[in-house]
Amino acid sequence: MKTIKTTFLLVFILCLCLNVSQAQKTFWVHQDNVNPSMIMQYEKVAKEFAEACKQHNPKTSWAVANTNDLKYLYISPIEKMADLDEDPFTDMAKKMGDNWKKMFQEFDKCYDSHGSYIIHLVEDLTYMPEGISMTQEGQDYRKWFYIYFKPENAAKVREGMKAVKDLYVAKNSKEHYRIYRNGFGTSEDFYLVAVSAKDEIDGATKAKENEAVLGPDSWETFNKVMSHASRFEEYSGKMRPDLAYASK
Template identity: 65%
Template sequence: MKTAKTTLVLLLLLLLLCLTCNISQAQKMFSVHQDNVKPSMVMEYEKIAKEFNAASVEHNAQAEWFTAVSNDFKYFYISPIENFADLDKRPFADMAKAMGDKFGDIFNRFDKCYDSHGNYIVVHDEELSYMPDGAQEAQEGQNYRKWFFMYYPPENAKKVKEGMKAVKELFTSKGSKSYYRIYRNGFGSMENYYMVSISAKDEVDGATQAKANEEVLGPDRWETFNKVINYISRMEEYSGEMRPDLSYSPKKE
């Protein structure tokens, strides 16, 4: 039994090491906190979120996050991290000490607004993203988002990645003006997926871009798209927006 436990621990450590090595090869890693807000509590949740942001500004909390909201009332707080060690940091420790009971009260009120929430890591895959101009995650004036999640079984990982590369090559060869970023699941996710994130000014602008891109890529585009679609288990589509008013970064000294 002792030998079995030792072997299990070694395997887990090896898995974590492999994950760390694979992620380090990517450009950016993000820790995501997701709140699945009850529709009936959205207004109250927004009020508390703005209150928390104001308190973070007041106390100059040593944290940073971008906030996104999906059309099904999910709120995402996305923080860039360098490595897994960043997860052990306590950026709100000084703020909590200064605020006393008020700090805990904010989170007690948050808890009434959702039935579930959690944390996980996503990785920005620059190799598969199509961003010829090198645009950053946050683009001024383009806060509307379309997100496409493509889930795939482990046995199809290589085929899906090859298909994603083929799609990028198609966009590049056609000089497409419809840019996209690719994110993939990281530590804490139970399923494998790629997420395609497309920015636009608003819903109308997004639809206009998509229609124009169909003409640019031409009728044969589905031959390339099928190199991905044929190997995924399902696809989910969401719309949403980035929320600069709920995002935060500390003052620079």
């Protein structure tokens, strides 16, 4: 995982694409696509990196998730797009010297590809009646649903997502979810639905109970989304508080 510094031109373009209110709900995601044979080595280096950050206290923060297909996602909130042009690790790298370089050389051995992109929390489509939060204590298990669509269908898909939320509200569903929209650095349009649970069994139980709550006619509502989707992907995984970091 490498720290990415953007150019002035990139920041200018991003600032044109986002207003202030959106920036407060924006996340920078760095994704490492770890090779199966290197998973143990990657875990070792990732924990070393988290511990080094706790020791040197760079002024930044991130949550970490790993998926069932061995992707590791480092998720950092962004207050303003100019934050992308700042390197919070400058002092840390100087203090660590060669150890900093060696640590990232070890990271690079663990994957053939990695990259970064932006996603935005869409609050008005999110269903969390008790308050919106990316992480919930005791609920580190995740289901992620990616709904891809063509640009020409963006408005229709959004209307469908709103209809789904209205259904959940009307039925007082106990299954909560967050909605994210793709942003800069992604090559396709998509909505990401994130659902939290204690573990896989708890997640499956909640999903089954929710089917009964929503009723047999709920597919008509879901179809308002799916009929305009170009493809659908589902992943499972978990949040990794042991790899997360927040400056003191």
